[in-house]
Amino acid sequence: MEYLSEFIALGIDSIIFGICLKQHFYCNRSINAVKGAEFYEVNNNLINIVEQNKDNKIKYVAIRGAVQSIDTPIYGIHNKVITGVIHKLTLKEHLVVRTSSGYWSDQEHTMQEVYNCVPFVIKRGKHEIEVTNSLAAEVLDLETISDIFEASAPSFVDYVWGFFTGHRQRGLQTTEEMLKEGSIITVIGELTKSSSNHNSLVLQPPGDGTSYYLTTMSISSLLRKLDDQRKVYKWLCLIFGTIGLFIAGILVRRYLKDKEKQKLANELRKSLEQSRKERRQRIRETNLSRDQLCVICMTNPQEIILLPCGHVCLCIDCSMNYTSTCPICRETVTQTNPVFFP
Numbered sequence: 001m002e003y004l005s006e007f008i009a010l011g012i013d014s015i016i017f018g019i020c021l022k023q024h025f026y027c028n029r030s031i032n033a034v035k036g037a038e039f040y041e042v043n044n045n046l047i048n049i050v051e052q053n054k055d056n057k058i059k060y061v062a063i064r065g066a067v068q069s070i071d072t073p074i075y076g077i078h079n080k081v082i083t084g085v086i087h088k089l090t091l092k093e094h095l096v097v098r099t100s101s102g103y104w105s106d107q108e109h110t111m112q113e114v115y116n117c118v119p120f121v122i123k124r125g126k127h128e129i130e131v132t133n134s135l136a137a138e139v140l141d142l143e144t145i146s147d148i149f150e151a152s153a154p155s156f157v158d159y160v161w162g163f164f165t166g167h168r169q170r171g172l173q174t175t176e177e178m179l180k181e182g183s184i185i186t187v188i189g190e191l192t193k194s195s196s197n198h199n200s201l202v203l204q205p206p207g208d209g210t211s212y213y214l215t216t217m218s219i220s221s222l223l224r225k226l227d228d229q230r231k232v233y234k235w236l237c238l239i240f241g242t243i244g245l246f247i248a249g250i251l252v253r254r255y256l257k258d259k260e261k262q263k264l265a266n267e268l269r270k271s272l273e274q275s276r277k278e279r280r281q282r283i284r285e286t287n288l289s290r291d292q293l294c295v296i297c298m299t300n301p302q303e304i305i306l307l308p309c310g311h312v313c314l315c316i317d318c319s320m321n322y323t324s325t326c327p328i329c330r331e332t333v334t335q336t337n338p339v340f341f342p
């Protein structure tokens with residue numbers, strides 16, 4: 001297909017541009033939503049405010065409080081004193097790998113990432129609000145509580161094996177992150193009455209798909225972070241938009257050039273046809289005999305020699321459509337040439 005590479009490049013560019021544009025609008029929407037969210041501390045007045053709203057629900061609020069688990073908290077693996085409600089354990093393998101250029105370089109890859117969470121509330125004084133579906137949060141700020149690197153002790157055989165295979169394990173890194181009990185967080189989401197207990201409130205991801213946040217940052221820091229993301233997507237949109245326009249420009253230019261070429265070729269063909277017609281007219285006036293006419297159309301004079309057999313039996317028009325075998329001797333035609341009789 002013509003212009004295939006340009007179309008593929010334009011297609012890939014458009015997809016990336018589309019994703020960046022979507023993310024940019026998403027950031028914009030998130031920023032406006034967070035700016036529009038009302039801010040509350042956990043207090044006993046909140047339940048009255050919720051009851052005044054339609055469906056006993058406030059669509060988007062920001063509430064700050066201290067984290068506490070409802071039942072048993074999660075204990076740190078390496079430090080049992082630390083308790084929390086969301087625990088993330090990451091296991092990474094560190095490798096020394098031979099690159100394609102022959103050098104050895106350090107690389108790491110995540111082998112496992114496990115989340116664990118227990119039901120929890122955010123509270124202030126004796127008032128509390130349950131936080132549900134915390135892992136659905138767009139921003140989930142966890143604190144690193146342990147980060148341990150265990151270097152592997154390779155034997156001589158491992159060294160030799162590593163030399164031939166091109167990679168050798170350097171060690172394993174285990175990282176523990178946690179949302180600790182007692183940390184002050186701001187939850188931004190939907191506030192509603194609990195379905196099981198009508199005197200308690202629940203924070204959950206908004207039903208309309210707006211982002212849900214569990215963050216230790218202040219609202220202004222969160223807004224700054226979102227704004228930074230928006231700026232990155234804006235720049236990516238500009239870059240990929242410009243590349244897209246550039247490729248489209250090349251495509252249009254090539255198309256116009258090809259069209260111009262085709263037009264010139266058509267004009268040339270027409271003028272050749274015209275001159276052929278005039279020549280035939282002149283020859284016809286001399287009254288051609290039957291065996292001087294093209295054997296196919298029986299109208300135009302014979303003007304093409306078929307090679308290698310050498311028969312002169314076709315006009316130019318018919319030779320263009322009939323060039324595989326000679327109509328007289330059936331020999332395969334490899335070449336045609338115009339002939340001129342004085």
Ligand SMILES: [Zn+2]
Pocket residue numbers: 294295296297298299300314315316317318319
């Ligand atoms: Zn003919």
Ligand SMILES: [Zn+2]
Pocket residue numbers: 306309310311326327328329330331
């Ligand atoms: Zn022939």
